[in-house]
Amino acid sequence: MDKPVNKSHPKATSAEEKAKQHLISVGLYGRSVSIISNAFRLTSIIRSYAEKHVFKEFNLSFSGFVVMWVLWVWGDLETAKLAKNAGIAKSTLTGILITLEKHGYCQRLAHPNDARRVVVHINKAGEELMEKVFSKYHEIEDVAVSDLTSDEFETTIDSLRTMLHTMEEFNNKGNS
Amino acid sequence: MDKPVNKSHPKATSAEEKAKQHLISVGLYGRSVSIISNAFRLTSIIRSYAEKHVFKEFNLSFSGFVVMWVLWVWGDLETAKLAKNAGIAKSTLTGILITLEKHGYCQRLAHPNDARRVVVHINKAGEELMEKVFSKYHEIEDVAVSDLTSDEFETTIDSLRTMLHTMEEFNNKGNS
DNA sequence: ATATAATCATTCGTACCCAAACGAAATATA
């Protein structure tokens, strides 16, 4: 799967190079641009590809997939935790759950002790869905990393975890 | 800015570990999950942080920022190219341009030779906006990479470029 | 020259997305 260690550096896309030149001209260029904006470009492409070639046939949006993914991994969850883990606002979740329930993938249940709360339960159809959809989606992930060397692969896993950790802490400081 | 070379491997978040265990239990775990889903989590956090702490005060959505960014870097552009470079559908761009024009950041001009086409021009107010907004946004990018070692930094730039290139080619094969 | 086809941006319908306002229910205070 992984390539051997020696490899030349990949060239920047024309968009990346154009942006760099412009930023230099206005005195705002910094190297972190190359990491973060390429991360955005990459996730954007993977997302739209998955939406078109995997999720569409199951009447699933990307966010619908993420919500189902969280339910699949964590099991029954209250809406507040579900929204947080899925990275969306709880008001957004309401609409997504309506869509998911319509297709029978999950259902809202009353909380046994607290009539304000709602527990979301993944249905049998939802579990069967996720086994099919995730394995198809995962094929795309495998394609995305298929040209990385072993060293790049391992280092990039570490880097993304580190950046994620840094931003989560940075984010929490502003909300406390 | 960059850290020295020696560093321990960062731990996976509880969400990543939980997901891994579940995927192993259903026989669907692959290592690429750790890269791509963490990339999604990272960009999602950066995006929402920037929306809340940078873009909001300028009446700018994330997509509005990206559209302005493309105009800023490339100069006047026809709508089709603008949408493609911004990574959104043409029909989406129409609504975003209405919002951006309302705030005076850009304007639509008639194409000199072809009455069907529309050229989007960045206004003076738009350029001044971008110098302010981009430098603030860029501070977030710098925070995100601030805990990477020099080696991680350089390798991750290469990895992201390679993955981007792989996915762009993969994407083009399906559309030809 | 006139009909047909290709090519534009926009509109439409449906779904997502958030913050703020809302109403119901649980808890704290008196």
Next chain:
DNA sequence: TATATTTCGTTTGGGTACGAATGATTATAT
């Protein structure tokens, strides 16, 4: 035991987000 206060999910309103249909304009064929 009233009555605030807090804590829930949902609704609302403005703004994306997409594919498909639309209508206007240009290019091409006959």
